[in-house]
Amino acid sequence: MSILRYESQVRAPLIEGTKDYHQVSVDICRPVEARPTRLWWLGFSVSVLLLCFGILSVTMEVIYGVGQWNLNKTVGWGWDITNFVWWIGIGHAGTLISAILLLFRQGWRTGVNRAAEAMTIFAVMCAGQFPIWHMGRVWMAFFVLPYPNTRGPVWPNFNSALLWDVFAISTYFTVSLLFWYSGLLPDLATLRDRARLKWRKLFYGVASFGWAGSTKHWQRFEVLALVLAGLSTPLVLSVHTIVSFDFATSVVPGWHTTIFPPYFVAGAIFSGFAMVQTLLVVTRKVLALEDYITIEHIEVMNKIIVLTGSIVGIAYLTELFVSWYSANPYEGFAFMKNRVDLSSPYGWSYYIMMGCNVLSPQIFWIRKMRRNLVVTFFMSILVNIGMWFERFVIIVTSVYRDYLPSSWSTYYRPTIWEVGFYLGTFGLFFTCYFLFAKFFPVIALAEIKHILKRSGESFKEKMDELEHEDAFEFAGEHLHDHGA
Amino acid sequence: MAIKKFVVGCFDSEAVLFPAVKRVRRSGYKIHEIFTPFPIHGLDKAMGLKDTDLDTAGFIYGITGTATALGFISWIFVSDWPLNIGGKPHFSLPAWIPITFELTVLFASVGMFLTFCYLCQMAPFVKKDHFNLRSTDDLFVMALECTEKTNEAETVTFLQSLGAKDVKVDRKETRWWLGRYDRETKMFGMKEAEAAV
Numbered sequence: 001m002s003i004l005r006y007e008s009q010v011r012a013p014l015i016e017g018t019k020d021y022h023q024v025s026v027d028i029c030r031p032v033e034a035r036p037t038r039l040w041w042l043g044f045s046v047s048v049l050l051l052c053f054g055i056l057s058v059t060m061e062v063i064y065g066v067g068q069w070n071l072n073k074t075v076g077w078g079w080d081i082t083n084f085v086w087w088i089g090i091g092h093a094g095t096l097i098s099a100i101l102l103l104f105r106q107g108w109r110t111g112v113n114r115a116a117e118a119m120t121i122f123a124v125m126c127a128g129q130f131p132i133w134h135m136g137r138v139w140m141a142f143f144v145l146p147y148p149n150t151r152g153p154v155w156p157n158f159n160s161a162l163l164w165d166v167f168a169i170s171t172y173f174t175v176s177l178l179f180w181y182s183g184l185l186p187d188l189a190t191l192r193d194r195a196r197l198k199w200r201k202l203f204y205g206v207a208s209f210g211w212a213g214s215t216k217h218w219q220r221f222e223v224l225a226l227v228l229a230g231l232s233t234p235l236v237l238s239v240h241t242i243v244s245f246d247f248a249t250s251v252v253p254g255w256h257t258t259i260f261p262p263y264f265v266a267g268a269i270f271s272g273f274a275m276v277q278t279l280l281v282v283t284r285k286v287l288a289l290e291d292y293i294t295i296e297h298i299e300v301m302n303k304i305i306v307l308t309g310s311i312v313g314i315a316y317l318t319e320l321f322v323s324w325y326s327a328n329p330y331e332g333f334a335f336m337k338n339r340v341d342l343s344s345p346y347g348w349s350y351y352i353m354m355g356c357n358v359l360s361p362q363i364f365w366i367r368k369m370r371r372n373l374v375v376t377f378f379m380s381i382l383v384n385i386g387m388w389f390e391r392f393v394i395i396v397t398s399v400y401r402d403y404l405p406s407s408w409s410t411y412y413r414p415t416i417w418e419v420g421f422y423l424g425t426f427g428l429f430f431t432c433y434f435l436f437a438k439f440f441p442v443i444a445l446a447e448i449k450h451i452l453k454r455s456g457e458s459f460k461e462k463m464d465e466l467e468h469e470d471a472f473e474f475a476g477e478h479l480h481d482h483g484a
Numbered sequence: 485m486a487i488k489k490f491v492v493g494c495f496d497s498e499a500v501l502f503p504a505v506k507r508v509r510r511s512g513y514k515i516h517e518i519f520t521p522f523p524i525h526g527l528d529k530a531m532g533l534k535d536t537d538l539d540t541a542g543f544i545y546g547i548t549g550t551a552t553a554l555g556f557i558s559w560i561f562v563s564d565w566p567l568n569i570g571g572k573p574h575f576s577l578p579a580w581i582p583i584t585f586e587l588t589v590l591f592a593s594v595g596m597f598l599t600f601c602y603l604c605q606m607a608p609f610v611k612k613d614h615f616n617l618r619s620t621d622d623l624f625v626m627a628l629e630c631t632e633k634t635n636e637a638e639t640v641t642f643l644q645s646l647g648a649k650d651v652k653v654d655r656k657e658t659r660w661w662l663g664r665y666d667r668e669t670k671m672f673g674m675k676e677a678e679a680a681v
Contacts, residue, residue, distance in 0.1 A: 021521060021622030146556070155560045159569060164582040171586040175593045182597060185606070190521065190620040198666040205665025209601065210610035213619050217604045218523040220536045224600045227542045231589045242582050446522040449622075453498075 013457035014108050016291040020458075021449050024292075025190055028443050031287040032191060033200075036438055039286065047430035054424010057417040058133050066136045068417045075400050075412040080134040081246075082391040083422050086271070087127035087429075088169070088243055089264070089387060092236050093272025094120025095176055098183075099232035102225065107455050108300055110447040111293045114187075115283060116276050117180040118440070122432040123275070124173045126425035131165065133421070161245040168242040175235055179228045182221070185211045187445040203439075240268045247394065254334035254398030257322070263315035267387060270308035270357070273301050274383035279433070281377045283442060292443050295371050302370040305383065309361035312390075316358065330403060338397040345411050346397045353393050356386025486658040487677040489630040490516060491639045492615050493648030494623045498524060500647035501624050505530045507646055508628065513639065516629040516658070519619035538603065542596040549591030553584040611663035613656040623649075627656075 019027070036044075061068045071078050094116035101109035135141055144166050146155050156163050189211035192204035211217070244264035247255040277298065284293040323335035339350040360382050363369045370376075401408045436442070453459050495501040501518075505527070508515060515531055557580045561567070566574045601607055619625040626648070628639060636653050643651045655677055663669050671677075 025521075025621045146560070152565060155565060157567075157569075158557045158561060158583060159572075159576055159579040164586075167583045167586040171590040174590060178593050178597045182600065186522070186620065192665055193614070193617045193620045195665075201666035202664055205611070206608045209606035209608060210612050210660060211604075211606060211620075212612050212614070213519040213521060214517045215520065215524075215528050215531055216517075216533055216536075217606075218520065219528045219533065220538050220600055220603060222523050223536050223538045224596055227539050227596060228593055231546075231592055234585070235589050238582065238585055242586075245582070449522040 011455075012294070012296045013460055014111065014294065014296065014455035015448065015452055016294055016457045018458040019291070019452060019456055021452065024449055024452060025194070025445060027289065027291065028441050028445050028448070029191060029194060031289075031437065032439060032441055033194070040434060040438060043430065044434040047427050047434060050423050050427025051431050052424075052427070053420050054422075054427050057420030057424055058129075060417045061133060061421065062138055066134060068415060070412055070415050070418070072409065074402060074407050075396060075409050077134075077395050077399065078412055079392075079414050079418045079422060080130050082388065082395050083425065084127050084130035084134075085243055085264075085391045086388050087123045087130075087425065089240065089268035089271045089391075090275045090384075091120040091123035091127065091172070091176070091272065092240055092265070092268035093276050094118070094123075095172075095179075095232050095236045096269055096272065097276070098179060099229040099236065102229040103233060107451045108297055110444050110451055111297050112276065112280060112301070112443075113447070114180075114183065114440075114444040115280060115442050117176060117183070118433065118436045118442075119276060119279060120176050120272075121173070121180055122429045122436075123272075124169065124176065125432070126429050128169055128173065129421075129425055129428070131169070161242065161249045164242045165246060168239045172235060172239045175228065175232055179225075179232060182224055182228070183444060183447075184440060185209055186213065186221070187441045189213065190445055191441065237265055240265045252398050252402055253328070253330040254338070254394065257319065259315055259318055259322075263312065263319075266308045266311040266315065267357075267390060270305060270312055270361075271384055271387035273305050273308070274380040274387070277301055277305070277376050277380035278384070281373050281380070283437065287437070287442060289443060292448060295373075298373065298376055299367075299370045302364045302376060302379075305379075306361045306364035309357055309383070313358035316354065333401075334398050338401055339393060346393070346400070349389050349393050350397065353386055353389040356382045357390060360386070487655055487671060487673050488516075488658055489636075489653065489655050489677075490615070490627045491630060491634075491636060491643065492652050492654055493626045493628075493643035493646075494616055494618070494650040495626065495648055496623055497647075498624070501626075502526070502530055504626070504643075504646035504648070508626070508643075511642065513628045513634075514631075516627040517615075518627070519615060519625040521620050521622060521624075524624075536603075538596060538600060541599050542592050545595030545599075546588045546592035548595075549588040550584055552591070553587035554580065557583065605660045609662050609664070610660045611665060611669070612660050613658075615654070615656060616650075 015024075069078060069080060071080070094113075097109050097116040098113045101113070132138060132141055144156050144163060146158075156166075185208055188204050188208035192201060192208050195201045195204055241261040241264065244260035248257060248260040250256055280293055281298065284290050320335055320340070323331045326332075338344055339347065341347050342351065360379060363375065363379065396412060400412055495504060501524075505515070505518070509530075509532065518527065518531065520527070558575065561576070562574045605612075615627050616623060616625040626643070628634075628643070630636060630639070630653070640651045640653065655674065657671055661669070
């Protein structure tokens with residue numbers, strides 16, 4: 001019957017080793033059920049320390065103002081919005097893996113989707129810090145929301161891209177959280193039923209909402225997952241498009257360009273997958289989950305990295321070309337003098353961006369490099385650095401020397417509190433990730449079991465004879481059947 | 485309290501489960517539920533379950549979101565406090581598309597998730613009786629409801645003949661209650677139900 005037919009004799013198995021359903025539960029629940037290791041405590045402590053430094057940095061900024069970040073005319077956005085867009089971009093890979101790959105029926109998403117979605121949620125949490133704290137008078141942050149008030153009532157400007165951002169990011173966070181959590185419910189139920197300790201039974205019992213695995217509930221679960229995936233797909237595309245509108249709807253040369261929406265979305269997927277690689281290459285080794293996050297998974301994600309990196313590269317070249325072709329002197333200046341000119345104050349950042357984003361991922365055309373874990377890890381760090389510089393280049397190089405030379409700013413350089421805020425978000429991200437890896441299953445347990453008999457290595461041998469034949473043999477055998 | 489008697493059989497292979505479901509239904513038994521560790525495509529059809537209307541509900545929630553966003557923003561920018569922004573028209577629909585789309589998705593997602601929890605009777609601290617703890621691990625657990633007319637021994641042998649591994653007769657509570665999974669709850673009507681045999 002179709003549910004048990006092995007997926008393909010050509011594709012490598014997605015789950016390696018001899019596994020049955022129980023073994024899958026044991027393997028994936030083992031890191032959750034074990035006590036925290038020294039390595040975990042080390043990573044967790046470092047993350048919490050970074051988080052504390054971040055809280056200190058933010059406190060300094062709230063008390064003494066946004067000038068603490070060296071922000072002033074005309075560099076009104078510096079590291080703050082660079083970091084915001086960087087983190088949001090990273091978040092997009094998780095939703096892409098969960099939602100878009102579900103719609104494309106890609107079985108390999110099951111090994112990586114849980115961790116990737118968690119990464120999305122934590123990345124969006126980190127990203128959201130920047131628009132909030134960069135407001136200066138943060139205690140009036142609620143002004144952005146359309147609530148009835150006694151000042152008119154005065155409403156926020158719905159025509160403004162900055163307000164679209166508020167709705168987009170909040171929606172993205174909420175929907176990602178719901179998608180992630182609804183997928184977690186069956187896995188939490190597995191942990192609950194396997195639990196021996198009292199506190200585990202209580203914790204996972206409450207967290208699993210009483211899930212029992214009845215067929216009707218699975219039916220609704222699959223419909224929920226499919227519709228959420230269908231909604232999240234345009235959401236992914238729209239959220240980063242709306243973030244790009246923060247720049248594209250302005251009049252600043254280097255910002256005001258229609259290429260930004262697809263360019264930003266491709267860049268987001270690019271940096272997001274790089275962060276997924278960074279996390280998973282380490283996670284699969286430390287938690288001994290190499291049978292589930294196989295080299296095939298790593299290789300496929302590297303292919304996506306080289307694809308989106310190339311798209312981003314084409315976008316860079318298009319922008320450069322258009323800046324010349326448009327004959328717009330300001331646009332041309334922004335590119336040729338502020339960016340391409342290596343002797344300009346920030347020219348160096350443009351070349352770092354080009355090198356890391358366009359040149360370095362091309363190594364993944366080579367199969368051996370795609371399947372090499374050290375290269376993958378090193379490359380993923382490079383890509384993340386490159387994408388940070390992309391946002392830095394877009395924001396700072398366009399804005400520090402724009403239309404009016406008398407407004408041109410002195411060299412903008414980050415302060416300790418700005419760097420501290422950024423490190424603090426790393427602290428927040430990794431604190432959440434360490435907690436996630438300790439208390440929740442890092443791999444989607446039920447989904448792996450769902451594809452085990454179709455894509456597991458130990459089931460490849462049990463395929464029907466029909467599937468061992470290739471297409472020509474089959475045709476040859478049945479050519480003279482005359483419909484028999 | 486709805487404590488009922490069930491004959492519970494556990495299967496460990498889909499290839500055995502599917503023909504078993506067909507034979508059980510043809511023999512006239514009422515399948516109360518089948519608990520599986522992961523979704524099995526085709527099982528709901530084999531059991532004769534109707535399709536869920538959750539997706540229709542999601543659509544309705546989404547449309548509500550669209551209407552709310554468009555209606556609210558239109559009212560604000562056309563009627564309540566129209567602003568002269570560079571002489572541009574008050575009803576600037578293209579500018580409102582991002583927020584409209586986001587609210588559509590938000591309403592649909594949150595609405596569907598809450599409806600899902602409501603339909604499946606799920607919430608924090610909701611507790612249900614387990615038919616077999618391994619149903620979230622590696623077994624497919626079929627629960628057949630016992631009426632006064634059922635001969636339990638016959639049902640047990642029937643299930644065993646279909647390939648069920650661990651067939652038991654048990655009394656279980658069918659509905660949910662608020663409780664904690666780290667404590668055993670004494671079922672309120674259990675003694676009466678057992679006495680009624």
